[in-house]
Amino acid sequence: MKLTKYLIGGLAALALAGCKDKLRELNTNPDTIGQTEPQYMFLNAMSDFDNPSRGAVATKAQTDGSHMQYFVYYDGASDGTYYDTQNLNSSTSMGMLSYYYDWFVGTGYSLASIMNYIDNDLDEAEAAKYQDLKAMCGIAKIYEAFRVFQNYGAAVYTQAFDAISDGITLPEYDIFDNEMYEKLDDELAGHIAVLEQPAAAGTFELGVYDPIYGYKLPDGDPVLGAPATRDNYAEQRTLWKKFGNSFRLYMAWIMKDVNGTRFDKVLAETLASGVYENAADGAFTYLNGGEQNGGIYNCAEAADISTLYSVSDNFVTYLKNLDDPRLPLLARANNLYAANTGLQWIQRYYPDSLKFHQVLNKETNRYERVSWDGVFDFGTYPMLAYQGQSPNPYDADKTDAGKFWGKSTFTLRFFAPGYKTGDEDHNKTLFPWTVTNPNDPSDTYTIKTRPDTSFTIEVCSRPQGRYFVAGGGSQYGPYDGQGRNGYDGTIDDRWSIYLRQPLYTYPEFCFMMAYLSADGVNLGTAWGAQEWYDAGVTAAMEELQGDAIRANVQVATNLEHTYEEETYGLQYINPEIAGINDNGVYGITDKIGSYVSSIALGSFSDQKAAIVGQMWIYSYMNPTRMWDWWRKTGYPTIKHVATPADRPTDRLPYWMEPRAEANEENVLEFPRRGALPGPKAANNANYNAARNELLKLPNYGSNYNDNVGRIFWDTQGL
Numbered sequence: 092m093k094l095t096k097y098l099i100g101g102l103a104a105l106a107l108a109g110c111k112d113k114l115r116e117l118n119t120n121p122d123t124i125g126q127t128e129p130q131y132m133f134l135n136a137m138s139d140f141d142n143p144s145r146g147a148v149a150t151k152a153q154t155d156g157s158h159m160q161y162f163v164y165y166d167g168a169s170d171g172t173y174y175d176t177q178n179l180n181s182s183t184s185m186g187m188l189s190y191y192y193d194w195f196v197g198t199g200y201s202l203a204s205i206m207n208y209i210d211n212d213l214d215e216a217e218a219a220k221y222q223d224l225k226a227m228c229g230i231a232k233i234y235e236a237f238r239v240f241q242n243y244g245a246a247v248y249t250q251a252f253d254a255i256s257d258g259i260t261l262p263e264y265d266i267f268d269n270e271m272y273e274k275l276d277d278e279l280a281g282h283i284a285v286l287e288q289p290a291a292a293g294t295f296e297l298g299v300y301d302p303i304y305g306y307k308l309p310d311g312d313p314v315l316g317a318p319a320t321r322d323n324y325a326e327q328r329t330l331w332k333k334f335g336n337s338f339r340l341y342m343a344w345i346m347k348d349v350n351g352t353r354f355d356k357v358l359a360e361t362l363a364s365g366v367y368e369n370a371a372d373g374a375f376t377y378l379n380g381g382e383q384n385g386g387i388y389n390c391a392e393a394a395d396i397s398t399l400y401s402v403s404d405n406f407v408t409y410l411k412n413l414d415d416p417r418l419p420l421l422a423r424a425n426n427l428y429a430a431n432t433g434l435q436w437i438q439r440y441y442p443d444s445l446k447f448h449q450v451l452n453k454e455t456n457r458y459e460r461v462s463w464d465g466v467f468d469f470g471t472y473p474m475l476a477y478q479g480q481s482p483n484p485y486d487a488d489k490t491d492a493g494k495f496w497g498k499s500t501f502t503l504r505f506f507a508p509g510y511k512t513g514d515e516d517h518n519k520t521l522f523p524w525t526v527t528n529p530n531d532p533s534d535t536y537t538i539k540t541r542p543d544t545s546f547t548i549e550v551c552s553r554p555q556g557r558y559f560v561a562g563g564g565s566q567y568g569p570y571d572g573q574g575r576n577g578y579d580g581t582i583d584d585r586w587s588i589y590l591r592q593p594l595y596t597y598p599e600f601c602f603m604m605a606y607l608s609a610d611g612v613n614l615g616t617a618w619g620a621q622e623w624y625d626a627g628v629t630a631a632m633e634e635l636q637g638d639a640i641r642a643n644v645q646v647a648t649n650l651e652h653t654y655e656e657e658t659y660g661l662q663y664i665n666p667e668i669a670g671i672n673d674n675g676v677y678g679i680t681d682k683i684g685s686y687v688s689s690i691a692l693g694s695f696s697d698q699k700a701a702i703v704g705q706m707w708i709y710s711y712m713n714p715t716r717m718w719d720w721w722r723k724t725g726y727p728t729i730k731h732v733a734t735p736a737d738r739p740t741d742r743l744p745y746w747m748e749p750r751a752e753a754n755e756e757n758v759l760e761f762p763r764r765g766a767l768p769g770p771k772a773a774n775n776a777n778y779n780a781a782r783n784e785l786l787k788l789p790n791y792g793s794n795y796n797d798n799v800g801r802i803f804w805d806t807q808g809l
Contacts, residue, residue, distance in 0.1 A: 094328045110674070129302040133228065136201035137302050140194070141376055141594055142233060147190045151715065152396040152559045154186035158761065159707075159714040160746045162400040162482040162554055165499035167487025170380050173541065173749045173759030174799050179582040182796035186265040187715045188242050195235040195246070202228040220295045222285055222377070223328055226299070229282035230335040231277055237342050240267040240275070241719070242792070243767045244802040245781045248373055249274075261774045264767075264781035267349050267802060272342070276353065279339050280360065286332035292478040296324035303374055303594070313637035315587040318377045329365070334374045336361040338595045344603055345723060348806045362615065364693070366600065370630040373596035379561060379589045397556030397577035401499040405732070405747050407552065409704065412742045413690060416710040417632065418640045419646050419671050421711055422552035423478040423579070425471040428666045430652070433546040434467075437503060440526040440536060444503055448492035461492035466550075473669040480551040483732075485750040494735045495550035507542040518542040557642040558712050561588040563660060578664050580645040583727030588642060593713050601627030602706045604726065607738055609698045621692050624702055628690070632683045638712075646677045655660055697743055700726045704744035722763055723808045729761075761794075762798035763805060764791075 156162040157172050174183050206228050209221045239246045248271075250262035265271050299305045299320055304327045306318040319325055337679035343350075343357035367373065372570055402422040410418045427723045428432070437444055445467040449458040469475040478495060487496035495501055502712050507521035521542040528534035538544055558579065562585025593599075618626070639647035645665040654666045679686075695701040703726035710717035721727065727744035731737075741747055751757035769787070785791055790809065792800020801809075 098274045106218065129209055129224050130295060130297055132201075132205045133224055133297070134203060134300045134302065136198055136228075137231065137526050138414065140198055140302065141592065144190070148189065149207070149392040149395065149557060150186035150190070151713075152393070152554070152556070153400060156396075156400075156554075157482070157712045158185055159710070159717045159793065160403045160482045161711060161714055162396070162405055163403050163482045163499075163551075165399050165401055165480075165551075167497050168480075168484045168749070170484045170659060170749075170751050170759065172482075172484070174762050174797075176759070176760055176799065177750065177757055182766065182798060183241075184417060184762045184765045184798045185715055185718055188219045189768060191238045191242065192246075192768050193240045196251075199232050199235050200251065202232040205569070208230075211619050216293075219291050220293050222291060223294050223331075224297055225280040226285035227297070227331050229278065230331060232339075233279045233282070234338055236273060237338075238455070239266075240271065241345060241802065242765050243267075244764065244785050244788070245767055247770075249775075261777060263777045266781065266784050267804075269346075272346050272350065272804075276339065276357065279335060281340065281344075283332055283335040283364060286328050286335070288650075290325075290328060297327065298322070298324060301327065301374060303334075306377055307371070308591075308637070313640040314737045315584055315641060315643060317379070317587075317589055318591075330372060330374075331801060333365055333367055333372050334595065337366045337372075337600050340366065340375075341595065341600070341603060344607065345719065346804050349804050358612075358614070364728050367597045370597045370634060373598075373600075374575050374594040375596070376593045376594060377589050377591055379586070384498075390673050393560045394556070394577070396554055397579045398553070400554055401480035401551035402554055403482045403747075404479035404496070404551075404735075405482065405745055406707075407477060407737050410708070411474065411477075412665045412740060413704075414686075414687055415708070416679045417635055417708065418474075418643060419668070419677050420635055420679065421708075422477050422479075423555055424663075424668050424671075425478060425552045426549040427467070427475045427478075428473075428663075428668055430663065430667060431548075433548065436536070437546060439534065441503075441505060442529065444505075445709075446781050448505060457787055464493040466493065466495055468677070473671070476666070476668045476671075476723065477552050481732075483747050484752040485755050487752050499551040499553075500549050501549050502545050502547045504543060504545040507538070510542055521567060555639070555642075555644050557588075557644050558590070561585040561590055562643070568713050580643060580649065580664055584643055590642065591638060593716075596634075598627045598631040598709050599706065599716070601630065602702055602709070605692075605702045606699060609692070609702060620698065620702070623704070624692055625687050627709075628687050628705050629683055632686070632703065634680055636679050646672050648676055650676060695743065696741060699724065700728070700743045703727065706714070721761070722805050733761075764798060764800055764802050766796055766798065 153162065157164065157168070171183055171629060175638050180460050206225050209225045210219050213221070213435045216596050220470055236246065236248060240248075244267045246267070247262045248265045250259045253259055253262075297305065305321055307321050309316070309319040340357055340361045343354040343361075347354040407418065407422060409415075410421070434445070446463055447460050448463055448694065450461045451457075452459050465472070466475070470475060480499050481489070481496045483497075489497045490501055505526075507518070507524040507615075509521055511517050519542070523537050523539040524542070525537045548668045556579055563580035603615070603625045604618070607629060608618075608620035608623060634794075636647070649665045652672075653664045665672070671677050690701070690705075692698045703720055703724050707717055707727060709721070727746045728744045730739060731748045732739075732745075746761075749759040749761075751759060767778070767782065769775075786795065789805055790801040790803075790805075792798070
């Protein structure tokens with residue numbers, strides 16, 4: 092591991108001023124472990140904690156974001172996003188699971204090594220100084236381990252970490268069951284107990300060597316730049332305790348339907364010990380833009396989220412049904428705005444084309460004039476600048492008059508009089524040709540070099556990709572003709588952008604508590620479902636507003652409506668949308684209170700669905716966590732939505748039922764688990780034994796790649 096790895100992580104430059112030589116020795120000579128202080132070893136291990144590779148950041152946004160119906164590939168949703176129940180060889184799973192497994196194997200082993208080193212290689216007095224650090228290692232290790240067990244149903248755990256001291260080279264797999272879960276929970280409780288007591292005399296204060304709680308957002312309004320150091324160790328260790336307790340309760344909630352007794356125990360113990368109390372308690376990692384095209388958060392692969400994907404129709408519809416002010420901070424405006432010169436040209440010379448469209452009637456095989464039903468009436472309805480794309484693969488070619496649906500763009504074509512499709516020689520005789528404004532005969536336009544012209548209009552909104560990719564992506568800028576970051580604003584400031592990636596946060600904790608209360612659980616807290624829900628929504632909105640400014644999302648930071656000349660018309664970086672950013676940058680701070688009041692739980696027919704809907708919005712930057720919530724709760728519900736007219740209007744979240752592109756009758760399904768990754772060949776016997784045990788479990792699936800099978804905790808809907 093090279094020192095540049097820490098620089099990619101962003102925080103190392105703040106922490107390593109006095110320890111570069113020690114780290115260099117640690118990274119190049121593994122035999123020096125006994126001569127390296129544990130804080131350097133911890134930074135070494137945690138530098139990779141949920142810090143995705145350049146492939147993982149693309150996977151999180153594009154693959155898992157598509158699974159959870161946030162995003163859709165611009166040319167149509169893919170059958171492969173879902174599981175084909177009619178193909179036993181089909182296999183699709185959440186892409187981040189493989190990274191979770193890799194991080195667990197690498198980070199988990201490193202953290203266990205540090206704990207073993209403190210116990211066995213330091214003398215008693217020196218080891219006492221590092222008991223806090225050992226507890227923090229244990230909390231992080233359980234965080235990684237639970238995600239693997241939860242999603243794969245098995246993992247090398249007990250013997251893997253015993254191998255550090257016992258020399259086991261071919262470890263057996265642990266099958267995830269209640270006994271294994273309780274073992275993890277007991278271990279986590281033991282680590283929390285250390286931090287619950289006053290720090291021992293002489294305790295080493297971890298400070299900046301802790302990339303989770305050694306840093307915090309700077310005081311004051313959100314700005315670009317590095318996080319501030321915390322400089323308060325008592326607060327730092329308390330926050331680790333709260334993280335441990337809050338995630339411990341999350342684990343118990345996931346397992347509640349198969350182990351209610353342990354849930355009751357964990358609920359009482361964690362609330363007594365101390366859980367998250369406000370947004371500042373949440374666990375995040377901080378990562379900056381890094382290198383040029385080689386950086387984790389600055390690579391072309393990840394930048395595709397800003398260029399090749401649309402926001403889903405059901406996500407946009409849900410936000411619009413709620414009149415949610417976050418929509419412009421989550422979706423970029425499409426091309427439907429008054430300043431679009433391509434649309435201005437059409438309005439001048441072919442105004443009826445924005446009202447009616449020629450559609451082929453397949454029964455008569457004749458083209459008919461059909462109304463657009465107002466889909467181009469952006470002057471009257473400015474929010475048409477925010478539209479989504481159907482995540483149903485069967486809708487890929489269903490964009491037609493009256494709807495924009497299966498693809499992100501629509502092309503309007505105009506032909507010279509006498510144009511004959513396929514007759515190239517004849518059509519060459521038709522230009523130059525002149526078009527006339529039907530409302531002003533003196534206004535004409537001559538097309539000199541071709542017998543037709545067309546305008547491709549982006550009708551579906553792209554994601555605000557800057558939350559995933561610092562500065563919008565790779566080194567290609569917005570003005571060099573390549574538009575690699577999708578005209579998502581400048582990349583000049585990417586070195587200053589620190590992306591704050593959620594691990595387990597206060598808004599998610601609030602939504603869990605609200606759901607539990609709405610589900611009839613007596614939490615024993617002063618707050619009920621409404622209060623937890625209100626706190627979660629408020630904190631989620633405040634967090635998004637700050638992140639939008641720190642990531643330099645254009646609508647939230649850019650006063651100018653700049654543009655780049657294109658072949659046809661103007662491509663705006665920050666288009667002016669009436670009622671959104673026509674009077675300055677867009678913000679939601681002053682809208683939070685009224686919005687929270689407007690979505691009170693009592694106004695919904697299904698309060699649990701409303702709570703999970705807010706979690707769906709919040710998980711925009713962490714879609715894999717939304718997968719946990721869907722499997723646990725059954726929300727959002729899956730609905731058959733054949734046309735825009737079928738969209739639900741009940742203000743509750745929904746996912747669109749996916750069907751195969753070539754066969755409407757072939758219903759696809761969302762994956763529910765992963766298939767355990769293969770080991771090194773030498774350990775195949777233990778791996779095969781684990782697979783055989785998994786296949787014996789109820790509901791696991793008909794074969795190993797049956798990703799709609801379930802891990803034993805997943806009982807929703809059975």
